[in-house]
Amino acid sequence: MFPQHRNVVVAQTQTFCVISLESNPQTSSEPASLPAEDISTNSNGPKQDSLFDDDPEDLFAEATEEVSLDSPERDVLLSDGPSPAITPITPPTSVITPCIGHAHDDMFTHSSFDEIEEEEGGDSFDMHISVSDPEKVGDGMNAYMAYKVTTKTSMSLFKRNEFSVKRRFSDFLGLHSKLASKYLHIGYIVPPAPEKSIVGMTKVKVGKEDQSSNEFVEKRRSALERYLMRTVKHPVLLKDPDVLQFLESSDLPRAVSTQALSSAGLLRMVNKAADAVNKMTIKMNESDAWFEEKQQHFENLDVQLRKLHASVESLVCHRKELSVNTAQFAKSAAMLGNSEDHTALSRALSQLAEVEEKIDQLHQDQANADFYLFSELLGDYVRLITAVKGVFDHRMKTWQKWQDSQMLLQKKREAEAKLQFTNKPDKLQQAKDEIKELEGKVQQGERDFEQISKTIRKEVSRFEKERVKDFKTIIIKYLESLVQTQQQLIKYWEAFLPEAKAIS
Amino acid sequence: DTTFRSYSDDPRAVNVDLQTDATLQVDISDALSERDKVKFTVHTKSTLPNFKQNEFSVVRQHEEFIWLHDSFVENEDYAGYIIPPAPPRPDFDASREKLQKLGEGEGSMTKEEFTKMKQELEAEYLAIFKKTVAMHEVFLCRVAAHPVLRKDLNFHVFLEYNQDLSVRGKNKKEKLEDFFKNVVKSADGVLVAGVKDVDDFFEHEKTFLLEYHNRVKDASAKSDRMIRSHKNAADDINRIASSLYTLGTQDSTDLCKFFLKVSELFEKTRKIEARVAADEDLKLADLLKYYLRESQAAKDLLYRRSRALVDYENANKALDKARAKNRDVLQAETSQQLCCHKFEKISESAKQELIDFKTRRVAAFRKNLVELAELELKHAKGNLQLLQSCLGILKGNT
Numbered sequence: 040m041f042p043q044h045r046n047v048v049v050a051q052t053q054t055f056c057v058i059s060l061e062s063n064p065q066t067s068s069e070p071a072s073l074p075a076e077d078i079s080t081n082s083n084g085p086k087q088d089s090l091f092d093d094d095p096e097d098l099f100a101e102a103t104e105e106v107s108l109d110s111p112e113r114d115v116l117l118s119d120g121p122s123p124a125i126t127p128i129t130p131p132t133s134v135i136t137p138c139i140g141h142a143h144d145d146m147f148t149h150s151s152f153d154e155i156e157e158e159e160g161g162d163s164f165d166m167h168i169s170v171s172d173p174e175k176v177g178d179g180m181n182a183y184m185a186y187k188v189t190t191k192t193s194m195s196l197f198k199r200n201e202f203s204v205k206r207r208f209s210d211f212l213g214l215h216s217k218l219a220s221k222y223l224h225i226g227y228i229v230p231p232a233p234e235k236s237i238v239g240m241t242k243v244k245v246g247k248e249d250q251s252s253n254e255f256v257e258k259r260r261s262a263l264e265r266y267l268m269r270t271v272k273h274p275v276l277l278k279d280p281d282v283l284q285f286l287e288s289s290d291l292p293r294a295v296s297t298q299a300l301s302s303a304g305l306l307r308m309v310n311k312a313a314d315a316v317n318k319m320t321i322k323m324n325e326s327d328a329w330f331e332e333k334q335q336h337f338e339n340l341d342v343q344l345r346k347l348h349a350s351v352e353s354l355v356c357h358r359k360e361l362s363v364n365t366a367q368f369a370k371s372a373a374m375l376g377n378s379e380d381h382t383a384l385s386r387a388l389s390q391l392a393e394v395e396e397k398i399d400q401l402h403q404d405q406a407n408a409d410f411y412l413f414s415e416l417l418g419d420y421v422r423l424i425t426a427v428k429g430v431f432d433h434r435m436k437t438w439q440k441w442q443d444s445q446m447l448l449q450k451k452r453e454a455e456a457k458l459q460f461t462n463k464p465d466k467l468q469q470a471k472d473e474i475k476e477l478e479g480k481v482q483q484g485e486r487d488f489e490q491i492s493k494t495i496r497k498e499v500s501r502f503e504k505e506r507v508k509d510f511k512t513i514i515i516k517y518l519e520s521l522v523q524t525q526q527q528l529i530k531y532w533e534a535f536l537p538e539a540k541a542i543s
Numbered sequence: 544d545t546t547f548r549s550y551s552d553d554p555r556a557v558n559v560d561l562q563t564d565a566t567l568q569v570d571i572s573d574a575l576s577e578r579d580k581v582k583f584t585v586h587t588k589s590t591l592p593n594f595k596q597n598e599f600s601v602v603r604q605h606e607e608f609i610w611l612h613d614s615f616v617e618n619e620d621y622a623g624y625i626i627p628p629a630p631p632r633p634d635f636d637a638s639r640e641k642l643q644k645l646g647e648g649e650g651s652m653t654k655e656e657f658t659k660m661k662q663e664l665e666a667e668y669l670a671i672f673k674k675t676v677a678m679h680e681v682f683l684c685r686v687a688a689h690p691v692l693r694k695d696l697n698f699h700v701f702l703e704y705n706q707d708l709s710v711r712g713k714n715k716k717e718k719l720e721d722f723f724k725n726v727v728k729s730a731d732g733v734l735v736a737g738v739k740d741v742d743d744f745f746e747h748e749k750t751f752l753l754e755y756h757n758r759v760k761d762a763s764a765k766s767d768r769m770i771r772s773h774k775n776a777a778d779d780i781n782r783i784a785s786s787l788y789t790l791g792t793q794d795s796t797d798l799c800k801f802f803l804k805v806s807e808l809f810e811k812t813r814k815i816e817a818r819v820a821a822d823e824d825l826k827l828a829d830l831l832k833y834y835l836r837e838s839q840a841a842k843d844l845l846y847r848r849s850r851a852l853v854d855y856e857n858a859n860k861a862l863d864k865a866r867a868k869n870r871d872v873l874q875a876e877t878s879q880q881l882c883c884h885k886f887e888k889i890s891e892s893a894k895q896e897l898i899d900f901k902t903r904r905v906a907a908f909r910k911n912l913v914e915l916a917e918l919e920l921k922h923a924k925g926n927l928q929l930l931q932s933c934l935g936i937l938k939g940n941t
Contacts, residue, residue, distance in 0.1 A: 336795070339793055340790075340793070340794075343786060343789055343790045343793065344790075346786050346789075347783065347786035347787065347790065350779055350782040350783045350786055351779075351783060353779045353782075354776060354779035354780065354783065357772055357775040357776040357779055358776055360772045360775070361769065361772035361773055361775075361776055364765065364768045364769040364771075364772045365769050365772075367765045367768070367769075368762070368765040368766050368768075368769045370765075371758070371761045371762040371765040371766075372762055374758050374761065374762070375755075375758045375759060375761075375762045377758075378751070378754045378755045378758050379755065380747075380751050380755075380901075381901060381904075381905050383905075384904075384905050384908055384909070387908070387909075387912060388908075391912065503796055506796070506798070507796050507797050507798050510798055510801070511797075511798070511801060511937070514801070514805060514937075515934065515937055515938060518805075518808075518930055518933065518934050518937070519934065521812075521926075521930050522927060522930045522931060522934065525923045525924075525926045525927040525930065526927060528919065528923040529920060529923045529924060529927065532916050532919045532920045532923065533920060535916050536913065536916040536917065536920065539909065539912040539913045539915075539916050540909075540913055542905060542908065542909040542912070543909075
């Protein structure tokens with residue numbers, strides 16, 4: 040274990056391989072989104088491809104009002120009310136048994152979905168949202184931060200090319216809550232909103248105008264901007280009237296139910312617990328390998344991204360420490376230079392102090408890049424993957440509901456068969472009616488399951504494309520920040536070297 | 544044959560102006576680290592008649608270096624010299640503990656992780672080892688370079704006697720005695736420092752050294768903290784590289800090649816970052832630590848001179864008293880003459896020593912600051928090349 044040392048002198052040389060390549064600027068092009076149709080105020084459901092057109096208007100009008108004040112993940116199984124799912128036309132090769140994957144693959148691979156989308160024509164994605172100008176409104180514990188949300192776009196979906204509104208954090212949470220309640224349970228990956236922080240906000244409310252509360256506000260501002268951009272990049276969510284209203288309308292009803300300690304908040308927590316228990320008890324016969332494979336993939340990705348995130352967070356922390364310690368060393372070196380009585384050495388030490396001071400600022404800037412580019416990217420994706428996993432869970436629940444209906448139908452049929460031999464015409468009729476109703480439910484259940492499965496395939500494909508693009512773009516930006524730091528370091532040390540040599 | 548070695552990447556003799564001549568050259572040619580001790584092979588080349596051979600080696604341990612140093616300090620004849628500071632005790636405890644923990648945790652990590660960590664810890668151990676060798680060597684070289692100390696008998700015994708010097712470490716009682724001696728010295732030191740010196744040169748030196756010593760101490764501590772943060776950041780980049788590698792092997796999209804390339808990049812850049820921290824440690828932190836010890840040795844010299852001055856003044860007073868009473872005048876006169884002679888001898892050699900100290904200090908700082916800047920540049924350029932070439936590949940493929 041302990042190195043034996045025969046000869047202490049060790050030559051250390053390093054050679055570096057130089058490859059110079061042209062660097063191509065990253066061009067961003069978004070896939071074509073769904074057509075921008077007229078959105079009447081009545082219909083606020085997700086518009087599917089026109090291939091599966093139907094009339095969801097009435098169903099949706101009610102559902103939205105009911106749902107927006109409730110918890111976003113209201114368990115659909117809890118109520119027998121109007122199911123916000125759209126009834127799609129069953130594809131020609133549908134099957135009643137749960138073995139679906141196969142047949143659908145032929146007709147509805149994600150590539151063909153893309154073709155369909157592009158065929159619809161319409162605007163290509165051209166939109167930029169910025170969140171800026173955080174402003175404290177009010178005083179004390181009722182104070183809040185208002186952010187300016189500016190949209191710049193050439194898409195015909197919007198009345199104007201550029202417009203701004205003022206929004207507060209709970210507005211963003213309210214938007215997410217509405218979108219989640221409408222879309223999550225039918226398989227859409229709704230980007231999660233930035234996390235609440237009671238501690239962070241309290242500092243701001245209390246009026247601490249210090250660096251840590253400024254950092255908190257900036258962190259939040261940046262997170263809100265990324266959240267909105269991710270949301271509007273989703274072709275279906277972009278068209279949602281709640282999203283449009285959020286971006287455009289100057290008045291927005293206050294989203295009360297988003298407060299952490301409200302009754303709605305508590306209901307959310309209870310439902311989350313119920314969901315967790317339900318998940319454990321659902322044993323689905325997964326006949327479609329694609330889903331199993333994807334779930335495993337996201338599971339692995341989750342683990343690895345969390346690990347990487349933790350390491351990057353540690354780097355941010357140590358880089359900040361390095362900045363602080365470098366600044367302290369700089370001061371100390373300056374003092375040493377002052378007391379040095381050899382003039383040339385004294386001057387060189389003072390210059391060393393100056394270099395180190397500049398370098399400490401460099402470390403601070405790099406720590407910011409570490410955080411805002413790398414760390415936040417990972418944090419966002421850890422949360423996004425939770426949403427993805429949620430969508431898979433909803434599919435399981437949809438399957439379960441279908442299975443339950445089927446079992447109930449079976450029971451009712453058996454009961455009806457028994458009733459045939461009794462002389463109770465009323466009860467028999469009742470049983471026949473119930474069976475008819477249940478048959479409809481079973482058919483609906485199957486259609487829901489197929490629909491959510493199809494939606495998820497599409498969503499996952501879109502998600503993966505976005506993921507690849509996001510990671511590539513941001514990591515390249517991050518590497519560029521590292522390049523800049525090194526270039527600056529070279530500048531500083533090159534300026535110092537002659538000073539050191541001048542000591543005589 | 545004169546040998547002037549270049550010490551570009553070598554931690555040895557970082558802080559000493561190495562103008563050794565052929566009459567006496569000392570170095571540590573080998574070193575062995577065992578359980579709880581380090582054995583240094585001290586190698587001497589000399590044309591002096593004092594030695595039986597022209598070239599010879601002995602094995603010495605840390606305690607024997609300390610014994611030699613202390614013998615200089617206790618020698619009244621050397622009161623007028625800056626005694627080269629003793630090398631610090633080799634301290635592998637932390638490193639050893641880490642290696643042991645790693646051995647215990649072997650089962651809980653993959654083979655690659657284990658090998659990687661083991662390599663890093665061994666490198667760390669090696670770095671500490673090289674440093675302690677360097678510091679012990681510098682001590683000997685300073686002694687060998689000093690016109691008077693190089694002739695010291697104990698030094699020759701140290702170099703030549705090929706048996707164990709049977710110098711045990713100080714026992715508790717002796718350590719306690721040392722402690723009290725130091726307490727008395729610092730109390731005295733404060734008293735004596737308060738007395739304004741008639742001699743401008745020494746007055747200036749006193750003010751200068753007191754302030755300088757404190758500031759070097761502060762700078763040394765701050766540079767250590769800065770370098771430790773740097774090491775921590777390099778370790779994080781290491782973990783990031785590993786995570787990216789795992790992501791790269793798992794991913795089924797375009798990202799897999801991307802992640803693998805970035806992982807490879809970070810593996811290389813973190814090695815450079817670790818080198819930066821190590822070089823800063825050698826060129827900056829060690830430099831400051833060394834001058835912390837030397838400035839202390841210089842302060843000790845000033846203290847001894849002040850003591851001699853006090854003794855001289857007391858002897859003068861005693862002589863006046865004796866003359867007034869006309870008793871023991873001869874005795875008082877002899878005593879006064881001795882004190883005077885001692886004081887003047889110390890003052891004369893101290894002046895030269897302090898001038899030499901300044902020369903050495905300026906030369907060492909110059910050398911190390913230049914080398915520090917050159918290494919920082921080299922590493923930054925290396926990092927830059929790696930980053931730019933990787934970016935070129937990544938951008939070209941997307």
